[in-house]
Structures are given as C-alpha cells and as structure tokens.
Amino acid sequence: MDRTAEGYDKATLLTLAERYTCPDRVRFLQGAGVDLMIGRRRGYRIWDLDGRELLDLHLNGGVYNLGHRNPEVVGALTEALTSLDIGNHHFPSGERALLAEELVNRTSGMRYAVFASGGGEAVDLAIKSARRATGRGRVVSAKDAYHGHTGLALAAGDESAATSFGSGGAPGEFRRVPFNDVQAMAxxxxxxxxxxxxxxxxxxxxxxxxxxxxYLAEVKRLCDLNGTMFIADEVQTGLGRTGSLWGVDLFDVVPDILVTGKGLSGGIYPIAATLLSERAGNWLETDGWGHVSTFGGAELGCVVARTVLTLTQAQQTRDHVVHLIGLWREGLAELQTRYPEWLTDIRQTGLCIGVEFNNEAGGMVMTRLLFDEGVWAMFAGFDRRYLQLKPGLLLSVDETQEALAALDRACQKAAGL
Ligand SMILES: Cc1ncc(COP(=O)(O)O)c(C=O)c1O
Known part of the structure; x- marks a missing residue:
C-alpha cells in the first residue's frame, strides 16, 4: 500500500471524491476501468494509491513536460519560498517583470505579458484584448477546439459545453469553422x-x-486583411513540445496574441500568460486596472516559470527533444507496419502525437489496454478513434522503448480482439 492522503485508504478516498467532487467524472473513470488515484509521483512515473506504477505519457496536457516534481523546478520553488509569497498584484513586481521580459523577448511580435493562474483565464484575456483593440465583438474558432472552461474560452470551444451553462454568447458572437478549411475561414x-x-x-x-x-500563415494573412487579431493558443503546443519554443515558430507565423499555460507551471505552481503585441496590448498603456487577477503572476509562480524556460531552452534539452522526435517517429512507423489493420494513422508534430485506431472508440480501447500495461495515455476527447501521446521533453531513451513496447503489447491484444 502506497502513502495515502492523511493515512486514508484508496477506497475511502474514492468514495469521498465521488460524493464531494465530481461524481459523474469519478464514476465514468471507474466504469472505464481506470480507477487511478495518483499517490507518489516522480519524473515520468506516477503510482496509484494501490501501489501500481505507471509511465505518464499524457502529462496532464503538458503540465509535466519536464517531469513530475522536476528537482530543479522544486529546488527553485523551495528556494523562493524562503523569501517570497504570491505578491500583491496592485504593485509592480520584480519577479513578474523579469518573467515578462523573458517571455516577450523569446516570442516574435510580442510587446507585453499579462499573467493568469490558468490557461482559460489567459484565453479570456486574449479575447478581451482583441475585442478592445479592434472595437469588435465576434470571435471565430475551430470546430472541436478546446480553449478551457472559463467564460470566453468556454464560449469559443465546443458549442454544447458552452450552451449547457448558458455561456454560448449572443447569436453569431462565437462562430466555429472546420480547422484546415481556408475557404470557411475567409x-x-x-x-x-x-x-x-x-x-x-x-x-x-x-x-x-x-x-x-x-494553413496557419494563410489564416494570419486573412486576419491582417480583415483587421482581425490572430490568437495562438499554445497551452499544449508551446514550451518546446513541437521542437520549437512555440508551435507557431515551426509554421513561420507571428500571431497578434499568444497564450501559454500548463507546462509554464513546471507542474508545481499554477501560472499562465497572455503575450500581446503592441496593438493588442495598447490598452495597458492607459488602463492600469483594465484587467486584474489576484493570483495571476504570483511571484512564486514567476520564479518557477523562469526555471521552466531555462530548462526548456537548454541546448541539451533541445537536442534531446530532436532525438526523441526521431525515436517516436521510427517506433510508431514500425508499429504501423506490424498492425496495419489496427493502427491506421499517425499524426506527429514534434512530440504532439495522435495515433488512430480502427474503431470508433479505438483511442479509448488503447487507453484502457495501456493502463493495464502500466502506461497512462489518454484518448482524444473529440475524436475517440485517436490516442494522444505527449512524451515528456526529458523522457529517457529507455523509457521511450518501454512505452513503445507497451504500445506494441496493447496493439497485439487489441488486434486480436
Ligand atoms: C489548448 C488549451 N487551451 C486552454 C486550456 C485551458 O487551460 P486551463 O485548464 O489551465 O484553464 C487547455 C486545457 O486543457 C488547453 O488544452
């Protein structure tokens, strides 16, 4: 038995979670055979409270890009805790200033950084800024996009999720077009x-x-042509996951606004950021309290985020990511040759990987089979044929081989079903 929250056993804690947190979610996961309650965690390993060890290939969407409890990130936070706290958002802060400078200098086209405590809040600010800069209200997003569950972020995402909370906006305010459809965007x-x-x-x-x-360059061109701002949501694709600091760098696109979150926290202190171009953030010059967030840009989080940027940008990390990208490309191609009827598509942009399986719920089937094989990877919520793989930036070669071997065994089982 692994360490449990204040000595409770897992069954009791699951009962409490089901009763007091989100009953439906707890029941769904248990029904799907994934009764995970994470206890110990280190590097890319997590341990269920019942002691079972799993290799984490989902990383909570990239929160743990640098691993769970990365020692350098934990060290930076521990050190910061000897003198800092959250800070006071009304006053200028040295920690916020240094992080803002670093983010702005590393990101093409940006002039200001505004901090948030999560990705949704940062997306909300991005949309608010675009509205203020353009004097317009409408927002266009991609069908089946996910930008978070706060107000404007929710409205820009899946329509049913927004309308179920009465948050869908006025008719025509939020419009969705298919991703990769230039004509629809035009x-x-x-x-x-x-x-x-x-x-x-x-x-x-x-x-x-x-x-x-x-596609992205053409969308940006259309935005410029029509006086619309282009917001790049890099909450999952940013911070080295594509092999570049930002995914947009890979596609030679300079957005007007860029949103980052998840991994910026180092998995240890929540922080997100909205980076704004001169035009998008001009309101900051005249309206100092136009946006406020008590916890956004907490000083402890700023220290953590700067450590994350340093580790992510280190040449050694970048070289390792390039190596990993190649290993995954080769490993998955090899799997596809072994299971051509089952593993039907591989989408890979750096370490953003989606794998399709030949079943309407193929991604879910693989999630469950991998769970049994000691790997945590999650199906794609809006297309359950796909499994998402988000290997960590510092995943070792041995761990990569272990993950590929587990995928192989899971495919073998599934293909024989
Ligand atoms: C692409 C993207 N944008 C925004 C968000 C929202 O981030 P948060 O959950 O921190 O509000 C998420 C979260 O999964 C995301 O994947």
Whole structure:
C-alpha cells in the first residue's frame, strides 16, 4: 500500500471524491476501468494509491513536460519560498517583470505579458484584448477546439459545453469553422466584424490534427486583411513540445496574441500568460486596472516559470527533444507496419502525437489496454478513434522503448480482439 492522503485508504478516498467532487467524472473513470488515484509521483512515473506504477505519457496536457516534481523546478520553488509569497498584484513586481521580459523577448511580435493562474483565464484575456483593440465583438474558432472552461474560452470551444451553462454568447458572437478549411475561414472573416480568430496551433483534443502546409500563415494573412487579431493558443503546443519554443515558430507565423499555460507551471505552481503585441496590448498603456487577477503572476509562480524556460531552452534539452522526435517517429512507423489493420494513422508534430485506431472508440480501447500495461495515455476527447501521446521533453531513451513496447503489447491484444 502506497502513502495515502492523511493515512486514508484508496477506497475511502474514492468514495469521498465521488460524493464531494465530481461524481459523474469519478464514476465514468471507474466504469472505464481506470480507477487511478495518483499517490507518489516522480519524473515520468506516477503510482496509484494501490501501489501500481505507471509511465505518464499524457502529462496532464503538458503540465509535466519536464517531469513530475522536476528537482530543479522544486529546488527553485523551495528556494523562493524562503523569501517570497504570491505578491500583491496592485504593485509592480520584480519577479513578474523579469518573467515578462523573458517571455516577450523569446516570442516574435510580442510587446507585453499579462499573467493568469490558468490557461482559460489567459484565453479570456486574449479575447478581451482583441475585442478592445479592434472595437469588435465576434470571435471565430475551430470546430472541436478546446480553449478551457472559463467564460470566453468556454464560449469559443465546443458549442454544447458552452450552451449547457448558458455561456454560448449572443447569436453569431462565437462562430466555429472546420480547422484546415481556408475557404470557411475567409468567409467567416469577410464581413470585417470579427475581433479575433483563436486556434490551437495543433488541435490536441481531436488528436493533434496538424495544420495543412501554409494553413496557419494563410489564416494570419486573412486576419491582417480583415483587421482581425490572430490568437495562438499554445497551452499544449508551446514550451518546446513541437521542437520549437512555440508551435507557431515551426509554421513561420507571428500571431497578434499568444497564450501559454500548463507546462509554464513546471507542474508545481499554477501560472499562465497572455503575450500581446503592441496593438493588442495598447490598452495597458492607459488602463492600469483594465484587467486584474489576484493570483495571476504570483511571484512564486514567476520564479518557477523562469526555471521552466531555462530548462526548456537548454541546448541539451533541445537536442534531446530532436532525438526523441526521431525515436517516436521510427517506433510508431514500425508499429504501423506490424498492425496495419489496427493502427491506421499517425499524426506527429514534434512530440504532439495522435495515433488512430480502427474503431470508433479505438483511442479509448488503447487507453484502457495501456493502463493495464502500466502506461497512462489518454484518448482524444473529440475524436475517440485517436490516442494522444505527449512524451515528456526529458523522457529517457529507455523509457521511450518501454512505452513503445507497451504500445506494441496493447496493439497485439487489441488486434486480436
Ligand atoms: C489548448 C488549451 N487551451 C486552454 C486550456 C485551458 O487551460 P486551463 O485548464 O489551465 O484553464 C487547455 C486545457 O486543457 C488547453 O488544452
């Protein structure tokens, strides 16, 4: 038996979680055979409270890009805790200033950084800024996009999720077009009344669908032509996951606004950021309290985020990511030759990987089989044929081989079903 929260056993804690947190989610996962309650965690390993060890290939969407409890990240936070706290958001902060400078200098086209405590809040600010800069209200996003569950982020995402909370906006305020459909985007922007287009650079929740060659650049061109701002949601694709610091760098696109979160926290202190171009953030010059967030840009989080940037940008990390990208490419191609009827598509943009299996719920089947094989990887919520794989930036070669071997065994089982 592993260590449990204050000595409770797993069954009791699951009962409490089901009763007091989100009953439906707890029941769904248990029904799907994934009764995981994470106890110990280290590097890319997590241990269920019942002691079972899993290799984490989902990383909570990239929160753990650098591993669970990365010692250097933990060290930076521990050191910061000897003198800092959250800080006071009304006053200028040295920690916020240094992080803002670093983010702005590392990101093409940006001039300001505003901090948030999570990705949804940062997306909300991105949309608010675009509206203020353009004086327009409408927002265009991709069908089956995911931008978070706060107000504007929710409205820009899946329509049913937004309307179920009465948060879908006024008719025509939030419009969705298919990703990779240039014509649909051109039509949506032609009225010159759209404040912002928001896109995930490689949409995660449909299984990391890569943008067609030239698509993102063409969307940006259409935005410029029609006076619309281009918001790049890099909450999952940023911070080295594509092999570049930002996914947009890979596609030679300079957005007006870029949103980052998840991995910026080092998995240890929540922080997210909205990076704004001169035009998008101009309101910051005249309206100092135009946006406030008590916890956004907490100083402890700023220290952590700077450590994350340093580790992510280290030449050694970048070289390792290039190596890993190649290993996954070769390993998955090899698997596809072994199971051509079952493993039907591989989408890979750096370490953003979606794998399709020949069944409407193939990704879910593989999630369950991999769980039994000691690997945690999650199906794509908006296209359950796909499994998402988000290997850590510092995953070792041995761990990569272990993961590929587990995939092989899972495919073997599934193909024989
Ligand atoms: C692409 C993308 N944008 C935004 C968000 C929202 O981030 P948060 O859950 O921190 O609000 C997520 C979270 O999964 C995401 O994947």
């Amino acid at each position: 039509e949506a922007l032609a009225g010159q009344d759209v404040a912002a287009v928001i896109l995930e650079t490689v949409p995660a929740t449909v299984g990391f669908l890569p943008p067609d060659p030239g």
